[in-house]
Amino acid sequence: MELELRHLRIVCAVADAGSITKAANTLGLAQPALTAQLQRIERVLGGVVFERDRTGIRPTPLGDLVLARARLLLPAVSGLQEEAARFSNGGGRADGVPASLTIGSATGHVLGRLLHHLTSEYPGMRVTTQVSWSADELAAMVADGRVDYTVVGVCGDASPPAQPGLSWRTLGTDPVYVLLAADHPLAGAPAVSLPDLAAEQWGATPGDGCFADCFAAACGRAGFTPNSLYETDVVSCIDLVESGDAVVLCQPMFREMPGVVAVPIEGVPLTWRHLIGWHPDGPAAGLADQVIRLAGLAYLDSIARSPRYSTWLSRHPQYGVQGDDHSRELIVND
Known part of the structure; x- marks a missing residue:
């Protein structure tokens, strides 16, 4: 035996x-x-x-x-x-579509609409999610097969998470806005400059990468050293803004609510790039073109839900979805 x-x-x-x-x-x-x-x-x-x-x-x-x-x-x-x-x-479906799919996401506005499009396009598919503040952690989950696709963001022109073997596609690039209390003196301005906010405390949702360093560098170029950058969850960020204790760096698709308003920063000193990543040899890699297409639609949905940002994009076409170029951009980490 x-x-x-x-x-x-x-x-x-x-x-x-x-x-x-x-x-x-x-x-x-x-x-x-x-x-x-x-x-x-x-x-x-x-x-x-x-x-x-x-x-x-x-x-x-x-x-x-x-x-x-x-x-x-x-x-x-x-x-x-x-x-x-x-x-x-x-193997149970004639079209080869997997019976289940796991989508990862860091902080952002794409995940919800992507789930909507996936479940609408593939009504028999079981879709689950994995959320983390860390883009590096999500990339590692894709690499070891726990997640099929992940949507993450990176600062400016930064590279995707350094996880060998993954493929990445850019969905679009956005300016970083600032969230102000509705009664803030600058809340009604078409845009604010960083020096105008030099005396403020700052807030942002947490994450890895170089965003905090890029923010400090942008403030340095504007002639000041920023006060503390509080990193906390979205609800706490809104509380800090409403109470007047901080202004918060945010994505322009932020859905405005009573008491707060998202305002552009003059000169676009900070940008945020939305990426979707997957493993080309993963079990769901055959669905890549469809998932990327639906993620692109989800990104466009997020923009359409913000009329103020849509108007801003009409005057700044170099941001948002960048024409046909974004659909061809593919980065593979070796």
Whole structure:
């Protein structure tokens, strides 16, 4: 007899139960049958796996070794089976569309509309999400197969997350706006300059990359050193603005609400680029053209929901979706 995964499961079940009787009940076996199985396992391993004492049974040093390996191997095998199922789950449809898709996203406005378009276009598909403040973490999830596609943002002309082997497509580039309280003296201005806000405290949603450094550099070029940059969640950012405790750097698609207003910054000192990434050898890579197209529609939806930004774009066509060029841009990290 050779050692099999079911034998490792038996060893783990006995160790977890603390007795042969309880383990037999858990496994749905008669106690003599489980005892016989354990004896065969011990013969294969060449030593005693469990020993009895007054409190029940406990693993021997050999048992501890087997348990340590089993608790690593069993989840790994289970994960392999799940990944294999994901890889082949398109086989049930004649068009080869996968039965499920996992979309990752960092902070941004694209995810919700992308989910809408995906579920509308593929009504039988199970779509799940994975959200993180970290674009690097999301890229790592794509690389190891936990996420099929991810939408992230990078500052200015910065490179995509440095995860080898991934493909990236640019959806569009936006200016960074500033969120002001509705009663702020500059809230009604068509645009504000950074020096006009030099005395303010600042806020932004968190993330990795170079955005904080780029913001500090932009302020330096404008002739001042910014006060603290609070990094916090969206709700707290809005609270800080409404209370007058900070102004917040935001994306121009911010859906305005009573009490706050998003205003352009003169000269566009900061920009934000929206990317979608995937692994070209991933199980859902065959759907790349369709997912990219739907992500582009989602990005356009986000712009259309902000009439003020749409008007701004009509005067600054170099931002937003940049014509046919954006649909051809492809970056692959080696």
